[in-house]
Amino acid sequence: MTKSVIPEVLSPAGSLEKLKVAIKYGANAVYLAGQKFGLRAAADNFTYTELKEGVEFAHKHDAKVYVVLNSFLHDKDLEDIEEFISYLNEIKVDSLIVSDLGVIKSIQQYSNIPIHLSTQASCLNRYSGKLWKKMGVERLILGRECSLEDAKKIKQATGLEVEMFIHGSMCMAYSGNCVISNYTQGRDSNRGGCAHSCRFEYSIQFNEEEQRKHSFFMSSKDLNGLRVLEDYIKAGIDSVKIEGRMKSHLYAGTMSKVYREALDYYREHGNFLSEKLEQWSQELEKVSHRAYAPVNLKQKAGSDTIFNERLIVKDQYKVIGQLMDKVDGEFGLLHVRSAFLPGDTLEVIPFRGEAFEVKVDKILTLNNEEIEKSKPSTLVKIPYHPQMEIINLVRMRLQA
């Protein structure tokens, strides 16, 4: 029997801190951007030193770093690219994610860094894959419109590595084919300025006599591929990608952990026939999200993949913070993001295995003063637990 290839878990790293969180929680690779050339101008993104530090941290933990240069660049944007590519070459990033042929050619001129074709290029079929292979691309990040069956055939026909999104927000438009922000907000959506106009409410009228219908008709449900993870493996997908460089530490950590644990389980057992599948699924529910759908993975996305609401699904949990330090046997030092009270039970998410509870009878400041309520952007001491590790994320169940 041919042994299945287990795909890598590729997680978003919107900042150096999120990179560390994603890798500690199991990401095999992370994707991130420098201060320019990516598609998330509002994300923190990485300075030169942070990039170097991020690559060193990743390589030390056997993880890879892919740097996005997936904007559709104008001539003047390309003026600075040589220096940036040379630097990325020097610090040994593992690949560059690119959508623009001009950028591909520039990279090839200045370095030998492997090139992954961004989903932004909307590579959707085997002939498209063949063309990009001739352009020197080593991996295809397929358009989100592709099914797993499409992906399998593209991989077979091209022999290239194939990466597919498995989780997160979805563009409703073919990627690279939406310029609403350009014309309505003066921000180039294909150079990092997307204003997410597809998430707005619109009123629609089919004829002048008819009353307008209010709808979020352009908003897509979020992708969740956990239940069809086995199909990714059977299709030979090399990398499962989690969307969301703008999302929280909790998101980056939880997604990395769930998909890594699931794939590790498959590696060991050759199936997902486990009650853990339900547990992993529940973990995905604990992070802020829109309603989930498999979108295009098994069949063409239908009307049930439209998220016709403004708000995300009501959260079951809230992010409490992150463990910054600990004194063994004494306390864990929590950097608070959301308030909690004495008497609350917190859940600490370990890098591996199930979350464990910490009952907080009293909250102490660093001066050992007892306080009635923790405040965001403060450091507090919580009871020590032997499983606690620095960088662990902490959450709390919300009352029903």
Next chain:
Amino acid sequence: MKSVISIDSIADLNHAIEAGVNEVIISTKEFSRLGKFPIADLDKAIELTQNAHTDIVFNWDILMTDDMFMQQSLEISKLDLKKFKAIRLQDPGALEYILETTNYSVQWIVETGNHNLIGLKSWVSYIGNKLDRLVLSIEIPKERLQVYLQELSCDTELLVLGRILLFYTPRNLLTPLYHDHDDKKMQPIHSDFLMASGNSEESPHKGFPIVENRHGTYMFHIKDHYLMENLPELREMKLNYARIDLSELSLLGQVASMIKDGVADKSFKDIYPKDVIRGFYSVNKTDILFKKLKNHRIQRQDKNYRGKVLESLKESHLAIQVQQGKINCGDQLKFISPEGKMKELEIKNLRNIAGKDIESLEEGEIGLIKYHSGIIPMTVIYQNE
């Protein structure tokens, strides 16, 4: 400069020929994203254009996932398109297929992205002598367009009058609002286009034309793209083809004539039935607002960076984390708060989180220093030079 228009029917074709349009794009409903032309009328169209010495181009501009691509390419292979001047494509897969399996010339649509000369020249080089034309993006400002038209060794085309496509998805977004249906049981069949007008409830933009057909859903700009007053300079720049996308053809003769002569008739705007814009033709500053998207004061600068403030407890301490290098007692540090306030301080005492006095903090460690007003969480710390 020659005129180009996409047509939907034999009646439209006759109208275009009569108006003196130089080239017609046959957009069929099967192969073109916004086409309506019946495939059964292809021979008739060829005959009419041959008689009129009008160029005729076949449009295959949809984007296709693999299963759809295999169906479409099979159907395309059954058509005899030799009598068409070229085949017009946007999907790189369709491009590769046509180059690999046919001798057809190609009009390559590079309207989305492709805003740099290196990329454009690379496409020209890749397609080689089968390239009939590049269809350029209307997001390219004229200062760059001028350079491209000089540097590119192929013919070029630009939309000078007509609809601006803002959004293209394969999903059916209007059908769910049009009538109740269960698309698990019923695949929507689009014998005609479903059309609507959309108002944004969260921005001042009203009246976006929205179209749904068998290939997906499209949203257009409220105003039409209008470079009719720039025709003389476009001619001077040596643009080869000016494309027109009119919803109604009564003005076609006048438009074709203006393009042919490269003249700007300012009064034409008065009779044009829609509001118009020049888009990014004069200038494209769609990256200018990016610097306002985040607080640059809290963004780390590499030089002399040491870390950040995690906690500010009034009258007690500042908790700081070292993220780069080391902080020692006696160091002169500069603190820049998220509001932009700057303070310079000498570190006289350092404590670790267990409350013990220490001499220095290493990278990754958290320590406490004396409280100073105005320094708040997220304040970034630099070594003073």
